[in-house]
Amino acid sequence: MSVDAASLLIKVRAQAPVVHHLTNWVTIYDCANIVKAFGASPVMAHAPEEVEEMAGIASALVLNIGTLTVDFIESMKLAAASANKRGIPVVLDVCGAGATRLRDEKSFELLNERRIDIIKGNASEVARIAGKGVSTRGVDSGEVRHNLIEVAIDLARQRACTVVVTGEADIVSNGRDTYLVKNGHALMAAVVGTGCMAASAIGTFAAVERDYVKAAAAGLACYEIAAELAAVTAAGPGTFKERLFDEVYKLLPQTVAERQRIEPV
Amino acid sequence: MSVDAASLLIKVRAQAPVVHHLTNWVTIYDCANIVKAFGASPVMAHAPEEVEEMAGIASALVLNIGTLTVDFIESMKLAAASANKRGIPVVLDVCGAGATRLRDEKSFELLNERRIDIIKGNASEVARIAGKGVSTRGVDSGEVRHNLIEVAIDLARQRACTVVVTGEADIVSNGRDTYLVKNGHALMAAVVGTGCMAASAIGTFAAVERDYVKAAAAGLACYEIAAELAAVTAAGPGTFKERLFDEVYKLLPQTVAERQRIEPV
Amino acid sequence: MSVDAASLLIKVRAQAPVVHHLTNWVTIYDCANIVKAFGASPVMAHAPEEVEEMAGIASALVLNIGTLTVDFIESMKLAAASANKRGIPVVLDVCGAGATRLRDEKSFELLNERRIDIIKGNASEVARIAGKGVSTRGVDSGEVRHNLIEVAIDLARQRACTVVVTGEADIVSNGRDTYLVKNGHALMAAVVGTGCMAASAIGTFAAVERDYVKAAAAGLACYEIAAELAAVTAAGPGTFKERLFDEVYKLLPQTVAERQRIEPV
Numbered sequence: 001m002s003v004d005a006a007s008l009l010i011k012v013r014a015q016a017p018v019v020h021h022l023t024n025w026v027t028i029y030d031c032a033n034i035v036k037a038f039g040a041s042p043v044m045a046h047a048p049e050e051v052e053e054m055a056g057i058a059s060a061l062v063l064n065i066g067t068l069t070v071d072f073i074e075s076m077k078l079a080a081a082s083a084n085k086r087g088i089p090v091v092l093d094v095c096g097a098g099a100t101r102l103r104d105e106k107s108f109e110l111l112n113e114r115r116i117d118i119i120k121g122n123a124s125e126v127a128r129i130a131g132k133g134v135s136t137r138g139v140d141s142g143e144v145r146h147n148l149i150e151v152a153i154d155l156a157r158q159r160a161c162t163v164v165v166t167g168e169a170d171i172v173s174n175g176r177d178t179y180l181v182k183n184g185h186a187l188m189a190a191v192v193g194t195g196c197m198a199a200s201a202i203g204t205f206a207a208v209e210r211d212y213v214k215a216a217a218a219g220l221a222c223y224e225i226a227a228e229l230a231a232v233t234a235a236g237p238g239t240f241k242e243r244l245f246d247e248v249y250k251l252l253p254q255t256v257a258e259r260q261r262i263e264p265v
Numbered sequence: 266m267s268v269d270a271a272s273l274l275i276k277v278r279a280q281a282p283v284v285h286h287l288t289n290w291v292t293i294y295d296c297a298n299i300v301k302a303f304g305a306s307p308v309m310a311h312a313p314e315e316v317e318e319m320a321g322i323a324s325a326l327v328l329n330i331g332t333l334t335v336d337f338i339e340s341m342k343l344a345a346a347s348a349n350k351r352g353i354p355v356v357l358d359v360c361g362a363g364a365t366r367l368r369d370e371k372s373f374e375l376l377n378e379r380r381i382d383i384i385k386g387n388a389s390e391v392a393r394i395a396g397k398g399v400s401t402r403g404v405d406s407g408e409v410r411h412n413l414i415e416v417a418i419d420l421a422r423q424r425a426c427t428v429v430v431t432g433e434a435d436i437v438s439n440g441r442d443t444y445l446v447k448n449g450h451a452l453m454a455a456v457v458g459t460g461c462m463a464a465s466a467i468g469t470f471a472a473v474e475r476d477y478v479k480a481a482a483a484g485l486a487c488y489e490i491a492a493e494l495a496a497v498t499a500a501g502p503g504t505f506k507e508r509l510f511d512e513v514y515k516l517l518p519q520t521v522a523e524r525q526r527i528e529p530v
Numbered sequence: 531m532s533v534d535a536a537s538l539l540i541k542v543r544a545q546a547p548v549v550h551h552l553t554n555w556v557t558i559y560d561c562a563n564i565v566k567a568f569g570a571s572p573v574m575a576h577a578p579e580e581v582e583e584m585a586g587i588a589s590a591l592v593l594n595i596g597t598l599t600v601d602f603i604e605s606m607k608l609a610a611a612s613a614n615k616r617g618i619p620v621v622l623d624v625c626g627a628g629a630t631r632l633r634d635e636k637s638f639e640l641l642n643e644r645r646i647d648i649i650k651g652n653a654s655e656v657a658r659i660a661g662k663g664v665s666t667r668g669v670d671s672g673e674v675r676h677n678l679i680e681v682a683i684d685l686a687r688q689r690a691c692t693v694v695v696t697g698e699a700d701i702v703s704n705g706r707d708t709y710l711v712k713n714g715h716a717l718m719a720a721v722v723g724t725g726c727m728a729a730s731a732i733g734t735f736a737a738v739e740r741d742y743v744k745a746a747a748a749g750l751a752c753y754e755i756a757a758e759l760a761a762v763t764a765a766g767p768g769t770f771k772e773r774l775f776d777e778v779y780k781l782l783p784q785t786v787a788e789r790q791r792i793e794p795v
Binding site for chain 1: 314
């Protein structure tokens with residue numbers, strides 16, 4: 001049941017999977033660039049006329065509702081239908097769930113109408129998706145009043161999917177296997193886009209590993225180990241982010257093997 | 266009548282206000298990231314179905330017409346109506362005003378149909394909004410043929426708002442109190458997004474200080490002091506921008522107190 | 531028939547042309563920022579109500595279909611019609627051509643309905659536009675089964691335009707004069723946006739030089755010499771990209787003259 005993140009990193013680089021995104025307009029560049037830094041091939045496309053075809057040449061689909069509109073969600077549904085038909089993994093970043101009714105409604109529509117393989121959010125977002133009472137403030141905070149690990153496991157079982165709750169220790173569960181990923185650095189919380197990039201990292205690894213709980217844990221660990229290394233020489237959040245791309249690009253499997261902190265629960 | 270920028274910086278960090286943006290697609294990341302670097306909480310949302318609700322949980326609203334469309338302006342009006350109702354500050358960056366009829370018309374619509382608390386632009390943009398003859402070339406230049414300080418004061422009185430004219434010395438006036446902010450660095454003009462981030466800085470400080478002329482002057486001063494510090498070690502506009510985020514994040518109130526150059530007119 | 535890239539760089543800085551873009555949402559910031567780093571003036575505008583007017587104050591128009599929608603292509607057509615009327619150069623980056631039917635169809639619509647002065651793409655994209663069989667995978671790869679230089683020359687003659695095929699050696703041809711640009715660095719392929727920025731560099735130089743094959747070769751050479759310099763101190767793709775902006779901004783004509791590798795075919 002242990003996760004070998006280093007081997008999956010090697011697999012990502014060897015296979016260079018195409019990762020199709022319909023993501024938010026704030027961090028779209030970062031999502032594409034982190035996928036590329038991992039050695040995979042990002043593609044961003046959202047026109048309803050082409051999303052099915054684009055998902056048809058991809059090995060994973062990443063959806064992020066951070067700057068959703070009604071039309072954009074319809075494109076996500078088309079892309080997800082195509083991904084579902086082909087059996088490639090679909091990651092849904094429920095960015096900002098709980099902040100507005102639209103975000104909640106559209107998150108549930110996507111979850112109910114399409115097969116979502118991996119739900120990813122922070123504590124308050126996932127709690128909302130799990131139907132737990134929670135207060136959200138903006139897109140990156142919120143208090144959670146339930147045991148988060150239980151919430152993740154329950155949601156994973158309820159939706160028959162993998163659930164990722166990002167935080168100081170990330171929770172990854174498919175309702176049966178549950179891991180904590182304890183890598184990462186405090187500077188990640190000081191930069192816009194680290195959460196969105198985490199979803200892209202997860203999608204990239206899920207493209208090469210069908211056990212999505214392992215893929216998600218490995219993707220998060222590799223990404224966060226790179227963050228740890230980037231923080232060593234960073235002078236603040238600006239330089240940290242650029243060095244994060246450097247470190248993801250240069251990340252050695254041996255370093256991953258030595259530093260990974262993926263613990264079964 | 267003096268402005269204590271350091272105290273307002275402390276207040277921003279303590280309150281971590283949510284700053285809702287409907288901004289342009291070129292610099293949307295930078296706008297979000299500068300707010301976060303200041304210790305506040307950015308949220309970007311533009312769907313007509315959610316903007317009122319999102320403005321309803323924010324402490325300030327920042328609008329920027331840099332990549333406007335007709336629909337996007339309608340979303341801005343919905344968000345501004347919600348902000349007006351709650352009495353939170355609305356900043357309007359009249360990015361590119363004067364370049365096309367659409368930009369002029371939509372700027373005036375926003376100004377006439379909603380309460381805009383702070384109008385922000387460069388010399389040619391503000392002159393155009395003030396109804397003064399001016400030639401604009403692109404979005405970041407233009408000759409101004411009127412005394413800029415008078416233009417700012419007149420516009421502030423006419424619109425009963427605060428007016429910010431960015432430049433080597435920024436002008437901030439509510440028609441009664443007028444300041445020049447003389448911080449900043451020449452490299453700011455060599456990077457796309459420094460103007461948009463200035464509007465976000467102003468919005469962030471207006472979220473915690475109801476005297477908007479002081480908030481705007483303080484926000485600009487803090488942002489521009491960080492730019493001065495970033496320029497010290499930057500090798501050009503690329504590294505300058507990353508270090509700007511570092512310096513905003515690390516900015517000490519004492520440094521602000523020592524370096525602020527906010528002069529009453 | 532030799533290309534004097536250094537002189538064109540001086541001309542760009544002296545004239546500071548306005549370069550209007552309708553580009554993709556992933557790299558829109560980078561496209562704007564590279565134009566600014568060259569000393570020119572970027573403007574991004576896509577609303578159908580203003581694109582003709584905006585193209586009317588520009589000295590070049592850059593189109594990029596990377597995140598196309600049907601409506602966005604209609605705005606491109608309006609802008610291109612305005613540019614055609616005024617005789618300013620129109621660059622089309624056929625980003626992702628070959629990946630979906632929509633991209634192919636819309637590329638051909640633009641090429642057939644408007645005058646495109648410079649077609650720019652990677653090997654697989656240009657081969658597709660030239661009607662050659664090619665397999666595309668994502669937006670930045672693909673195998674080409676024809677002699678690329680011939681493909682470029684043929685397409686340039688067929689469309690009576692300049693064709694740019696980016697790669698380790700870039701091909702630039704107007705069907706009569708053909709050059710290889712051999713500057714650049716391997717790290718460019720590890721960062722999202724280097725291809726899009728190449729189109730912006732070409733547009734910037736075409737704004738000041740009516741011989742578009744020379745303009746394209748010079749723009750690419752300057753941009754790629756800056757990349758070579760950036761790579762010297764970069765620790766990976768993240769820091770490389772920031773330093774690329776630094777080096778473009780600081781690029782000395784003398785350095786360009788010494789390092790340019792533009793070879794007639």
